[in-house]
Amino acid sequence: MGHGGERRRLQPQDGELGAAVARAQDGDETAFAVAYRIVQPSLLGYLRGIVGDDAEDVASDAWLEIARDLGRFKGDGAGFRGWTATIARHRALDHLRRQRVRPRAAALDQSVLDLPGGHSTYDQALESLSTERALEMVRALPRDQAEAVLLRVVVGLDGPAAARVLGKRPGAVRTAAYRGLKRLARHLGVPDAADEGVTDANPRTLGEST
Structure with a gap:
Protein backbone atom coordinates (compact mmCIF):
# COMPACT_ATOMS: atom_id res chain seq x y z
CA MET A 1 0.00 0.00 0.00
CA GLY A 2 1.15 3.52 -0.68
CA HIS A 3 0.75 6.70 1.33
CA GLY A 4 -2.70 7.38 2.70
CA GLY A 5 -3.92 3.89 1.85
CA GLU A 6 -3.44 4.29 -1.89
CA ARG A 7 -2.20 1.25 -3.73
CA ARG A 8 0.96 1.74 -5.73
CA ARG A 9 0.40 2.12 -9.42
CA LEU A 10 2.36 -0.67 -11.07
CA GLN A 11 3.12 -0.92 -14.78
CA PRO A 12 3.22 -4.22 -16.74
CA GLN A 13 7.01 -4.07 -17.15
CA ASP A 14 7.91 -3.01 -13.61
CA GLY A 15 9.01 -6.52 -12.65
CA GLU A 16 11.35 -6.76 -15.61
CA LEU A 17 12.53 -3.21 -14.97
CA GLY A 18 13.34 -3.85 -11.33
CA ALA A 19 15.32 -6.98 -12.20
CA ALA A 20 17.22 -5.14 -14.94
CA VAL A 21 18.11 -2.28 -12.61
CA ALA A 22 19.41 -4.70 -9.99
CA ARG A 23 21.62 -6.41 -12.57
CA ALA A 24 22.78 -3.06 -13.92
CA GLN A 25 23.85 -2.03 -10.43
CA ASP A 26 26.05 -5.12 -10.42
CA GLY A 27 27.76 -3.89 -13.59
CA ASP A 28 25.64 -5.58 -16.29
CA GLU A 29 25.66 -3.11 -19.20
CA THR A 30 23.14 -5.15 -21.17
CA ALA A 31 20.72 -4.91 -18.24
CA PHE A 32 21.14 -1.13 -18.17
CA ALA A 33 20.19 -1.08 -21.84
CA VAL A 34 17.03 -3.03 -20.98
CA ALA A 35 16.14 -0.52 -18.27
CA TYR A 36 16.74 2.31 -20.72
CA ARG A 37 14.49 0.68 -23.33
CA ILE A 38 11.64 0.34 -20.85
CA VAL A 39 11.86 3.80 -19.30
CA GLN A 40 12.96 6.05 -22.17
CA PRO A 41 9.66 6.29 -24.15
CA SER A 42 7.61 7.61 -21.24
CA LEU A 43 10.48 9.72 -19.92
CA LEU A 44 10.88 11.32 -23.34
CA GLY A 45 7.15 11.97 -23.51
CA TYR A 46 7.29 13.69 -20.13
CA LEU A 47 10.20 15.86 -21.24
CA ARG A 48 8.51 16.78 -24.50
CA GLY A 49 5.65 18.11 -22.43
CA ILE A 50 8.08 20.41 -20.59
CA VAL A 51 10.80 21.44 -23.05
CA GLY A 52 9.32 20.51 -26.43
CA ASP A 53 11.79 19.90 -29.24
CA ASP A 54 14.75 19.92 -26.84
CA ALA A 55 13.52 16.77 -25.09
CA GLU A 56 16.09 14.46 -26.72
CA ASP A 57 19.02 16.59 -25.54
CA VAL A 58 17.62 16.92 -22.02
CA ALA A 59 16.95 13.17 -21.89
CA SER A 60 20.56 12.49 -22.88
CA ASP A 61 21.78 14.68 -20.02
CA ALA A 62 19.39 12.94 -17.64
CA TRP A 63 20.58 9.46 -18.62
CA LEU A 64 24.20 10.46 -18.09
CA GLU A 65 23.29 11.43 -14.53
CA ILE A 66 21.17 8.29 -14.08
CA ALA A 67 24.08 6.09 -15.17
CA ARG A 68 26.51 7.98 -12.95
CA ASP A 69 24.33 7.76 -9.83
CA LEU A 70 22.79 4.33 -10.43
CA GLY A 71 24.62 2.84 -7.46
CA ARG A 72 22.80 5.24 -5.14
CA PHE A 73 19.33 4.11 -6.22
CA LYS A 74 17.41 1.88 -3.84
CA GLY A 75 14.03 0.51 -4.85
CA ASP A 76 12.05 -1.53 -7.35
CA GLY A 77 10.89 -0.91 -10.91
CA ALA A 78 8.14 1.52 -9.95
CA GLY A 79 10.60 3.37 -7.74
CA PHE A 80 13.10 3.58 -10.58
CA ARG A 81 10.52 5.27 -12.82
CA GLY A 82 9.96 7.90 -10.14
CA TRP A 83 13.68 8.37 -9.53
CA THR A 84 14.47 8.82 -13.22
CA ALA A 85 11.55 11.24 -13.61
CA THR A 86 12.94 13.35 -10.77
CA ILE A 87 16.36 13.51 -12.41
CA ALA A 88 14.83 14.31 -15.80
CA ARG A 89 12.72 17.08 -14.28
CA HIS A 90 15.77 18.70 -12.69
CA ARG A 91 17.62 18.62 -16.00
CA ALA A 92 14.58 20.06 -17.77
CA LEU A 93 14.28 22.93 -15.29
CA ASP A 94 18.01 23.61 -15.63
CA HIS A 95 17.55 23.72 -19.40
CA LEU A 96 14.65 26.17 -19.12
CA ARG A 97 16.66 28.40 -16.80
CA ARG A 98 19.55 28.42 -19.24
CA GLN A 99 17.24 29.30 -22.07
CA ARG A 100 15.46 31.85 -19.91
CA VAL A 101 12.13 30.75 -21.25
CA ARG A 102 9.04 29.23 -19.76
CA PRO A 103 7.42 26.17 -21.35
CA ARG A 104 5.90 27.41 -24.61
Missing part, protein backbone atom coordinates in the same frame (compact mmCIF):
# COMPACT_ATOMS: atom_id res chain seq x y z
CA ALA A 105 2.12 27.49 -24.75
CA ALA A 106 0.68 25.76 -27.78
CA ALA A 107 -2.66 26.66 -29.32
CA LEU A 108 -5.39 24.25 -28.36
CA ASP A 109 -6.38 22.39 -31.49
CA GLN A 110 -9.70 20.54 -31.64
CA SER A 111 -8.17 18.05 -34.09
CA VAL A 112 -5.09 17.23 -32.00
CA LEU A 113 -6.08 13.69 -31.10
CA ASP A 114 -8.25 12.89 -34.15
CA LEU A 115 -10.46 10.62 -32.07
CA PRO A 116 -12.90 8.50 -34.08
CA GLY A 117 -16.42 9.92 -34.28
CA GLY A 118 -18.94 8.31 -32.00
CA HIS A 119 -16.29 6.65 -29.85
CA SER A 120 -14.72 9.66 -28.15
CA THR A 121 -14.47 9.00 -24.44
CA TYR A 122 -12.52 10.46 -21.58
CA ASP A 123 -10.33 7.36 -21.38
CA GLN A 124 -9.49 7.60 -25.09
CA ALA A 125 -8.37 11.17 -24.55
CA LEU A 126 -5.96 9.97 -21.86
CA GLU A 127 -4.65 7.08 -23.93
CA SER A 128 -3.92 9.46 -26.81
CA LEU A 129 -1.65 11.67 -24.72
CA SER A 130 1.37 9.70 -25.91
CA THR A 131 1.23 11.39 -29.32
CA GLU A 132 3.55 14.30 -29.99
CA ARG A 133 0.78 16.66 -31.06
CA ALA A 134 -1.20 15.83 -27.94
CA LEU A 135 1.82 16.61 -25.79
CA GLU A 136 1.93 20.05 -27.37
CA MET A 137 -1.63 20.53 -26.16
CA VAL A 138 -0.68 19.43 -22.65
CA ARG A 139 2.01 22.11 -22.65
CA ALA A 140 -0.75 24.70 -23.04
CA LEU A 141 -2.07 23.79 -19.59
CA PRO A 142 -0.97 25.68 -16.49
CA ARG A 143 2.43 24.39 -15.42
CA ASP A 144 1.25 22.50 -12.33
CA GLN A 145 -1.55 20.78 -14.26
CA ALA A 146 0.70 19.90 -17.19
CA GLU A 147 3.35 18.25 -15.02
CA ALA A 148 0.77 16.39 -12.97
CA VAL A 149 -0.91 15.01 -16.10
CA LEU A 150 2.43 14.03 -17.64
CA LEU A 151 3.66 12.22 -14.55
CA ARG A 152 0.36 10.45 -13.87
CA VAL A 153 -0.62 9.51 -17.45
CA VAL A 154 2.58 9.48 -19.53
CA VAL A 155 5.15 8.31 -16.97
CA GLY A 156 2.53 6.23 -15.12
CA LEU A 157 3.35 7.27 -11.56
CA ASP A 158 0.86 6.99 -8.72
CA GLY A 159 -0.13 10.02 -6.66
CA PRO A 160 2.51 9.75 -3.92
CA ALA A 161 5.30 9.05 -6.44
CA ALA A 162 4.29 12.01 -8.63
CA ALA A 163 4.09 14.18 -5.52
CA ARG A 164 7.66 13.22 -4.55
CA VAL A 165 8.91 14.16 -8.02
CA LEU A 166 7.20 17.55 -7.82
CA GLY A 167 7.89 18.17 -4.14
CA LYS A 168 4.18 18.60 -3.40
CA ARG A 169 1.50 16.86 -1.39
CA PRO A 170 -0.30 13.96 -3.13
CA GLY A 171 -3.66 15.71 -2.76
CA ALA A 172 -2.38 18.80 -4.58
CA VAL A 173 -0.99 16.69 -7.43
CA ARG A 174 -4.20 14.66 -7.67
CA THR A 175 -6.26 17.85 -7.89
CA ALA A 176 -3.95 19.39 -10.51
CA ALA A 177 -4.07 16.23 -12.62
CA TYR A 178 -7.87 16.08 -12.35
CA ARG A 179 -8.25 19.70 -13.41
CA GLY A 180 -5.80 19.33 -16.27
CA LEU A 181 -7.45 16.18 -17.60
CA LYS A 182 -10.89 17.72 -17.31
CA ARG A 183 -9.71 20.77 -19.27
CA LEU A 184 -8.17 18.54 -21.96
CA ALA A 185 -11.38 16.53 -22.23
CA ARG A 186 -13.39 19.72 -22.62
CA HIS A 187 -11.15 21.05 -25.39
CA LEU A 188 -11.24 17.69 -27.15
CA GLY A 189 -15.01 17.67 -27.17
CA VAL A 190 -15.21 14.41 -25.20
CA PRO A 191 -17.72 13.94 -22.36
CA ASP A 192 -17.08 16.04 -19.31
CA ALA A 193 -14.90 14.32 -16.74
CA ALA A 194 -17.61 14.60 -14.13
CA ASP A 195 -19.94 12.64 -16.40
CA GLU A 196 -17.38 9.84 -16.53
CA GLY A 197 -17.35 9.43 -12.73
CA VAL A 198 -14.14 11.39 -12.23
CA THR A 199 -14.19 13.75 -9.27
CA ASP A 200 -11.61 14.95 -6.78
CA ALA A 201 -12.99 12.35 -4.38
CA ASN A 202 -13.10 9.57 -6.97
CA PRO A 203 -9.98 9.80 -9.18
CA ARG A 204 -10.25 6.32 -10.72
CA THR A 205 -9.39 7.58 -14.17
CA LEU A 206 -6.17 9.02 -12.74
CA GLY A 207 -5.00 5.51 -11.91
CA GLU A 208 -5.69 5.55 -8.18
CA SER A 209 -7.48 2.85 -6.28
CA THR A 210 -9.40 3.59 -3.16
Whole structure:
Protein backbone atom coordinates (compact mmCIF):
# COMPACT_ATOMS: atom_id res chain seq x y z
CA MET A 1 0.00 0.00 0.00
CA GLY A 2 1.15 3.52 -0.68
CA HIS A 3 0.75 6.70 1.33
CA GLY A 4 -2.70 7.38 2.70
CA GLY A 5 -3.92 3.89 1.85
CA GLU A 6 -3.44 4.29 -1.89
CA ARG A 7 -2.20 1.25 -3.73
CA ARG A 8 0.96 1.74 -5.73
CA ARG A 9 0.40 2.12 -9.42
CA LEU A 10 2.36 -0.67 -11.07
CA GLN A 11 3.12 -0.92 -14.78
CA PRO A 12 3.22 -4.22 -16.74
CA GLN A 13 7.01 -4.07 -17.15
CA ASP A 14 7.91 -3.01 -13.61
CA GLY A 15 9.01 -6.52 -12.65
CA GLU A 16 11.35 -6.76 -15.61
CA LEU A 17 12.53 -3.21 -14.97
CA GLY A 18 13.34 -3.85 -11.33
CA ALA A 19 15.32 -6.98 -12.20
CA ALA A 20 17.22 -5.14 -14.94
CA VAL A 21 18.11 -2.28 -12.61
CA ALA A 22 19.41 -4.70 -9.99
CA ARG A 23 21.62 -6.41 -12.57
CA ALA A 24 22.78 -3.06 -13.92
CA GLN A 25 23.85 -2.03 -10.43
CA ASP A 26 26.05 -5.12 -10.42
CA GLY A 27 27.76 -3.89 -13.59
CA ASP A 28 25.64 -5.58 -16.29
CA GLU A 29 25.66 -3.11 -19.20
CA THR A 30 23.14 -5.15 -21.17
CA ALA A 31 20.72 -4.91 -18.24
CA PHE A 32 21.14 -1.13 -18.17
CA ALA A 33 20.19 -1.08 -21.84
CA VAL A 34 17.03 -3.03 -20.98
CA ALA A 35 16.14 -0.52 -18.27
CA TYR A 36 16.74 2.31 -20.72
CA ARG A 37 14.49 0.68 -23.33
CA ILE A 38 11.64 0.34 -20.85
CA VAL A 39 11.86 3.80 -19.30
CA GLN A 40 12.96 6.05 -22.17
CA PRO A 41 9.66 6.29 -24.15
CA SER A 42 7.61 7.61 -21.24
CA LEU A 43 10.48 9.72 -19.92
CA LEU A 44 10.88 11.32 -23.34
CA GLY A 45 7.15 11.97 -23.51
CA TYR A 46 7.29 13.69 -20.13
CA LEU A 47 10.20 15.86 -21.24
CA ARG A 48 8.51 16.78 -24.50
CA GLY A 49 5.65 18.11 -22.43
CA ILE A 50 8.08 20.41 -20.59
CA VAL A 51 10.80 21.44 -23.05
CA GLY A 52 9.32 20.51 -26.43
CA ASP A 53 11.79 19.90 -29.24
CA ASP A 54 14.75 19.92 -26.84
CA ALA A 55 13.52 16.77 -25.09
CA GLU A 56 16.09 14.46 -26.72
CA ASP A 57 19.02 16.59 -25.54
CA VAL A 58 17.62 16.92 -22.02
CA ALA A 59 16.95 13.17 -21.89
CA SER A 60 20.56 12.49 -22.88
CA ASP A 61 21.78 14.68 -20.02
CA ALA A 62 19.39 12.94 -17.64
CA TRP A 63 20.58 9.46 -18.62
CA LEU A 64 24.20 10.46 -18.09
CA GLU A 65 23.29 11.43 -14.53
CA ILE A 66 21.17 8.29 -14.08
CA ALA A 67 24.08 6.09 -15.17
CA ARG A 68 26.51 7.98 -12.95
CA ASP A 69 24.33 7.76 -9.83
CA LEU A 70 22.79 4.33 -10.43
CA GLY A 71 24.62 2.84 -7.46
CA ARG A 72 22.80 5.24 -5.14
CA PHE A 73 19.33 4.11 -6.22
CA LYS A 74 17.41 1.88 -3.84
CA GLY A 75 14.03 0.51 -4.85
CA ASP A 76 12.05 -1.53 -7.35
CA GLY A 77 10.89 -0.91 -10.91
CA ALA A 78 8.14 1.52 -9.95
CA GLY A 79 10.60 3.37 -7.74
CA PHE A 80 13.10 3.58 -10.58
CA ARG A 81 10.52 5.27 -12.82
CA GLY A 82 9.96 7.90 -10.14
CA TRP A 83 13.68 8.37 -9.53
CA THR A 84 14.47 8.82 -13.22
CA ALA A 85 11.55 11.24 -13.61
CA THR A 86 12.94 13.35 -10.77
CA ILE A 87 16.36 13.51 -12.41
CA ALA A 88 14.83 14.31 -15.80
CA ARG A 89 12.72 17.08 -14.28
CA HIS A 90 15.77 18.70 -12.69
CA ARG A 91 17.62 18.62 -16.00
CA ALA A 92 14.58 20.06 -17.77
CA LEU A 93 14.28 22.93 -15.29
CA ASP A 94 18.01 23.61 -15.63
CA HIS A 95 17.55 23.72 -19.40
CA LEU A 96 14.65 26.17 -19.12
CA ARG A 97 16.66 28.40 -16.80
CA ARG A 98 19.55 28.42 -19.24
CA GLN A 99 17.24 29.30 -22.07
CA ARG A 100 15.46 31.85 -19.91
CA VAL A 101 12.13 30.75 -21.25
CA ARG A 102 9.04 29.23 -19.76
CA PRO A 103 7.42 26.17 -21.35
CA ARG A 104 5.90 27.41 -24.61
CA ALA A 105 2.12 27.49 -24.75
CA ALA A 106 0.68 25.76 -27.78
CA ALA A 107 -2.66 26.66 -29.32
CA LEU A 108 -5.39 24.25 -28.36
CA ASP A 109 -6.38 22.39 -31.49
CA GLN A 110 -9.70 20.54 -31.64
CA SER A 111 -8.17 18.05 -34.09
CA VAL A 112 -5.09 17.23 -32.00
CA LEU A 113 -6.08 13.69 -31.10
CA ASP A 114 -8.25 12.89 -34.15
CA LEU A 115 -10.46 10.62 -32.07
CA PRO A 116 -12.90 8.50 -34.08
CA GLY A 117 -16.42 9.92 -34.28
CA GLY A 118 -18.94 8.31 -32.00
CA HIS A 119 -16.29 6.65 -29.85
CA SER A 120 -14.72 9.66 -28.15
CA THR A 121 -14.47 9.00 -24.44
CA TYR A 122 -12.52 10.46 -21.58
CA ASP A 123 -10.33 7.36 -21.38
CA GLN A 124 -9.49 7.60 -25.09
CA ALA A 125 -8.37 11.17 -24.55
CA LEU A 126 -5.96 9.97 -21.86
CA GLU A 127 -4.65 7.08 -23.93
CA SER A 128 -3.92 9.46 -26.81
CA LEU A 129 -1.65 11.67 -24.72
CA SER A 130 1.37 9.70 -25.91
CA THR A 131 1.23 11.39 -29.32
CA GLU A 132 3.55 14.30 -29.99
CA ARG A 133 0.78 16.66 -31.06
CA ALA A 134 -1.20 15.83 -27.94
CA LEU A 135 1.82 16.61 -25.79
CA GLU A 136 1.93 20.05 -27.37
CA MET A 137 -1.63 20.53 -26.16
CA VAL A 138 -0.68 19.43 -22.65
CA ARG A 139 2.01 22.11 -22.65
CA ALA A 140 -0.75 24.70 -23.04
CA LEU A 141 -2.07 23.79 -19.59
CA PRO A 142 -0.97 25.68 -16.49
CA ARG A 143 2.43 24.39 -15.42
CA ASP A 144 1.25 22.50 -12.33
CA GLN A 145 -1.55 20.78 -14.26
CA ALA A 146 0.70 19.90 -17.19
CA GLU A 147 3.35 18.25 -15.02
CA ALA A 148 0.77 16.39 -12.97
CA VAL A 149 -0.91 15.01 -16.10
CA LEU A 150 2.43 14.03 -17.64
CA LEU A 151 3.66 12.22 -14.55
CA ARG A 152 0.36 10.45 -13.87
CA VAL A 153 -0.62 9.51 -17.45
CA VAL A 154 2.58 9.48 -19.53
CA VAL A 155 5.15 8.31 -16.97
CA GLY A 156 2.53 6.23 -15.12
CA LEU A 157 3.35 7.27 -11.56
CA ASP A 158 0.86 6.99 -8.72
CA GLY A 159 -0.13 10.02 -6.66
CA PRO A 160 2.51 9.75 -3.92
CA ALA A 161 5.30 9.05 -6.44
CA ALA A 162 4.29 12.01 -8.63
CA ALA A 163 4.09 14.18 -5.52
CA ARG A 164 7.66 13.22 -4.55
CA VAL A 165 8.91 14.16 -8.02
CA LEU A 166 7.20 17.55 -7.82
CA GLY A 167 7.89 18.17 -4.14
CA LYS A 168 4.18 18.60 -3.40
CA ARG A 169 1.50 16.86 -1.39
CA PRO A 170 -0.30 13.96 -3.13
CA GLY A 171 -3.66 15.71 -2.76
CA ALA A 172 -2.38 18.80 -4.58
CA VAL A 173 -0.99 16.69 -7.43
CA ARG A 174 -4.20 14.66 -7.67
CA THR A 175 -6.26 17.85 -7.89
CA ALA A 176 -3.95 19.39 -10.51
CA ALA A 177 -4.07 16.23 -12.62
CA TYR A 178 -7.87 16.08 -12.35
CA ARG A 179 -8.25 19.70 -13.41
CA GLY A 180 -5.80 19.33 -16.27
CA LEU A 181 -7.45 16.18 -17.60
CA LYS A 182 -10.89 17.72 -17.31
CA ARG A 183 -9.71 20.77 -19.27
CA LEU A 184 -8.17 18.54 -21.96
CA ALA A 185 -11.38 16.53 -22.23
CA ARG A 186 -13.39 19.72 -22.62
CA HIS A 187 -11.15 21.05 -25.39
CA LEU A 188 -11.24 17.69 -27.15
CA GLY A 189 -15.01 17.67 -27.17
CA VAL A 190 -15.21 14.41 -25.20
CA PRO A 191 -17.72 13.94 -22.36
CA ASP A 192 -17.08 16.04 -19.31
CA ALA A 193 -14.90 14.32 -16.74
CA ALA A 194 -17.61 14.60 -14.13
CA ASP A 195 -19.94 12.64 -16.40
CA GLU A 196 -17.38 9.84 -16.53
CA GLY A 197 -17.35 9.43 -12.73
CA VAL A 198 -14.14 11.39 -12.23
CA THR A 199 -14.19 13.75 -9.27
CA ASP A 200 -11.61 14.95 -6.78
CA ALA A 201 -12.99 12.35 -4.38
CA ASN A 202 -13.10 9.57 -6.97
CA PRO A 203 -9.98 9.80 -9.18
CA ARG A 204 -10.25 6.32 -10.72
CA THR A 205 -9.39 7.58 -14.17
CA LEU A 206 -6.17 9.02 -12.74
CA GLY A 207 -5.00 5.51 -11.91
CA GLU A 208 -5.69 5.55 -8.18
CA SER A 209 -7.48 2.85 -6.28
CA THR A 210 -9.40 3.59 -3.16
